[in-house]
Structures are given as structure tokens and as C-alpha cells.
Amino acid sequence: MPKKNFYDVLGVSRDASADEIKKSFRKLAQKHHPDAGGDEQKFKEISEAYETLSDPEKRKEYDQVLMFGGIPGADFGGDGGRGRAYTYTDGGFDFSDIFSGFGGGAASAQDDGGFGGFDFSSIFGGGNPGNRVQKGGDLTMSIDVTFEEALTGAQRKVTYRIPSTGEEQSLTVKIPAGAVNGGKLRYRKRGEFGRNGGERGDLVITTRVAEHPVFKRDGADVRMDLPISIYEAALGATVEIPTPEGKTVRLKVPKATQDGKVFRFKDLGAPNVKKKGAKGALYVTVKVEVPTRLSKEERGALEEAQAADHHDYRRDIEKLVKDAAKESKSK
Known part of the structure; x- marks a missing residue:
């Protein structure tokens, strides 16, 4: 592969303005700075460019x-890449060694030498990053709760x-009523220790709510399916429905109820x-069940009912079928 020139390294065109070059370098320096987990060799390359x-x-x-x-490389322009050792101090990056050959240390907004007046403090906070005050990282964990505990609230120790010290710490976690699967509980200043x-x-805890055999959570709303027979769907029925709180309510299923009909409580x-004192709704979806096995009496009764049924259930479809047949004959 051909060797990259400095314009390629910074990802700019050869007629790029000074501002475009500075903007590109700033973006790449933030990405590849070793103190931020970047590649040291890559950072050295973009600095030279x-x-x-x-x-x-x-x-x-x-x-x-x-x-x-020609494609001049690191030795272009005086000392170029020579004499610029990358050193680390207490986990931070020492810029005085990197830029020692260009204006006496890392250039600032008041120093037009070296790196064209580029203010590295705007990227890295100024001074020696190893001595900067740094907030500790967040720690994460998850807690398993039952469906009922998520509704009523619970506590877990x-x-x-x-990680940095190895010490164990304990905390009583209050799971709020209405907790959802994947919800986050944030405990301020209970995470990793800061530096300097x-x-x-913070400590961020994710709630994992167990599934229920009947109810499904949809935020604050709860959904359930209600199986009914074809007879109940056709003739109507009154069915007792369990609620998530362990009580029951009566649902009146009207006659001629269709599969998929939804009732709201x-x-x-x-x-x-997210809203204290408010509650969601219970949604009940009717699922009409067709029996897979019929007794002799059931089959006879259904056959009689079918013979007496004169409803046209597929009127629109049958019309399209007839039209298609006519069109086929006319060709």
C-alpha cells in the first residue's frame, strides 16, 4: 500500500484551510489520545502531521x-519526530515531552509558536492530566425481582x-412500586472512587422483572389474554377476571364478540x-378458542347450526373470485 502523506493522516484535502486542519486534528487527538484509551502510535502520527x-x-x-x-515522513521539518519520547506520569500523559521541539512545550492559546497556537488545554483540561481531578466511574449491577414485587415495591440488601480497592460495600436497595424490567436505579456517589x-x-442498578404466566407488563399498563369458547363468543358470557393485585373483576363478553377484541379496565x-399515585390500565384481549376434539353430540349440534347458518362471511372475497373467473374466460 502507498505511504500516507500528512494530509491523509489528518483526513483533509491538500487545499484545506488552517481552520479545517486544526478542526480535524482536534477531533483525532481527542479520539486517539493514549490517556483516553487511544493508540499511542496513531496519536504520534497525527501530532507530527x-x-x-x-x-x-x-x-x-x-x-x-x-x-x-516525494512523501516526506516523520523526519520532515527540523527535528521532526526525533527526541519526542512519550512518557506517562501517574496514569496521565506528559505533553511537555511530546512538543518539546516546537516552541518549548505544549502550545497554548497565548503561545503562537510550535503548534500554531493550538490550545491543548481545551481538549485535555490543561496542565498535567495525571494531576487532574477526576470523577470516579459508575459501577453497575442487576437485581432480580418477582412480578408481584415489581408491582408493590420491595427492598434488597x-x-x-x-474494583480499585477491592473493598466490599453494602447497600439497601429500595425497589419502587411499579418497577419495570430494565429500569435503572441510580445511587449517587456509591460507585468507583475518584482521583486526586x-x-x-454512581452505582447504577438495573431491575430484572420475572415473567408472569398470565400478565404482561407494558409500562404501567398490564395486558392479559382471555381464552373463550366459540359458543361464548357467539352467545355472550360473563367471565371473572383476575387483576394484578390478586383481586377479581367481572367481564361481560357481549354476544358475537370477535377474536382479538380488547376490553379496558x-x-x-x-x-x-414516574407519576406518584397514578396507575395504568388492565387490558384484556379476547382469544376465541376452537376445540380440537369434538364429541359426537358436539359435532351433531355444530353441523345442525352450520346447516341453519345463512350468513355470508366471505362476500367480498367471493366477489373477487367471481370477477377473476370472468376475466379468465374472456381471454
């Missing part, structure tokens, strides 16, 4: 070499370990965890 292209005189000389087919006096991170769902 910016060092040359941000200086009008160096860029002019560089462009002349490119014009004649949990113990977790702080920084505050602790207001305020019989789960507590709304």
Missing part, C-alpha cells in the same frame, strides 16, 4: 516535496466490590413509577 501542516512555512516546503512525487480528590461515581394496572 499537524506540526508540519499548521506551520505555513513548513507546509509550503512540504507541499513542494509532494509536488515532485446488596453487597458489591469496588474527585468525587465518587381503568386503574387496574401497575403503579406508574
Whole structure:
């Protein structure tokens, strides 16, 4: 593969403006800085490219070499990449060594030497990053709760370990009434310890709600399917329905109820965890069950009912079938 030139490294065109070069370098420096988990060699490469292209005189000389087919590398423009050792101090990055050959250390907004006045403090917070105050990271864990506990609320005592110190800490977790599967509980300053006096991170706990054999949660709403027979669907019926709280209500199924019909019971769902005192609804969906086995008496009764049935259930479909047949004959 052909060797990349400095414009390729920064991802800009050869006629890019100084602002475009600076903007591209800033973005790449944030991404590849070793202290942020980036690639050290890549960061060195983009730093060398910016060092040359941000200086009008160096860029002019560089462009002349490119014009004649050359691709100067790290040694272009004086000391280039020589003498720039990457050192780490207490987990931070020492920029004084990186930029020592260009204006005496990392350039700032008040220093137009070296890197064209680029303010590295705007990216990395200024000074030695290893001495910066840093907030600790968040810790995560999950808690399993039953369907009923998620409705009424519950408490759990949990113990977790702080990665940096290995110490165990305990906490009583209050699961709110109406907790949902995948919901987040955030406990401030109970996470990883900060650095250099920084505050602790948070402990984020995810609730995992067990499934119920009948009820399904949909936020604060609760849904359930109600199987009924073809006879109940046709003739109507009154059915007792369980509620999520363990009570019962009566549902009057009207005659000629169709499969998939939904009935709504207001305020019989789960507590709304986002709105104190509010509750969702209970939605009951009718599922008409067709028997797979019939007794002799049932079969006889259904055959008599079918013979007496003069309803046209497929009127529109039959019309299309007849039209298609006529069209076929006319061809």
C-alpha cells in the first residue's frame, strides 16, 4: 500500500484551510489520545502531521516535496519526530515531552509558536492530566425481582466490590412500586472512587422483572389474554377476571364478540413509577378458542347450526373470485 502523506493522516484535502486542519486534528487527538484509551502510535502520527501542516512555512516546503512525487515522513521539518519520547506520569500523559521541539512545550492559546497556537488545554483540561481531578466511574449491577414485587415495591440488601480497592460495600436497595424490567436505579456517589480528590461515581442498578404466566407488563399498563369458547363468543358470557393485585373483576363478553377484541379496565394496572399515585390500565384481549376434539353430540349440534347458518362471511372475497373467473374466460 502507498505511504500516507500528512494530509491523509489528518483526513483533509491538500487545499484545506488552517481552520479545517486544526478542526480535524482536534477531533483525532481527542479520539486517539493514549490517556483516553487511544493508540499511542496513531496519536504520534497525527501530532507530527499537524506540526508540519499548521506551520505555513513548513507546509509550503512540504507541499513542494509532494509536488515532485516525494512523501516526506516523520523526519520532515527540523527535528521532526526525533527526541519526542512519550512518557506517562501517574496514569496521565506528559505533553511537555511530546512538543518539546516546537516552541518549548505544549502550545497554548497565548503561545503562537510550535503548534500554531493550538490550545491543548481545551481538549485535555490543561496542565498535567495525571494531576487532574477526576470523577470516579459508575459501577453497575442487576437485581432480580418477582412480578408481584415489581408491582408493590420491595427492598434488597446488596453487597458489591469496588474494583480499585477491592473493598466490599453494602447497600439497601429500595425497589419502587411499579418497577419495570430494565429500569435503572441510580445511587449517587456509591460507585468507583475518584482521583486526586474527585468525587465518587454512581452505582447504577438495573431491575430484572420475572415473567408472569398470565400478565404482561407494558409500562404501567398490564395486558392479559382471555381464552373463550366459540359458543361464548357467539352467545355472550360473563367471565371473572383476575387483576394484578390478586383481586377479581367481572367481564361481560357481549354476544358475537370477535377474536382479538380488547376490553379496558381503568386503574387496574401497575403503579406508574414516574407519576406518584397514578396507575395504568388492565387490558384484556379476547382469544376465541376452537376445540380440537369434538364429541359426537358436539359435532351433531355444530353441523345442525352450520346447516341453519345463512350468513355470508366471505362476500367480498367471493366477489373477487367471481370477477377473476370472468376475466379468465374472456381471454
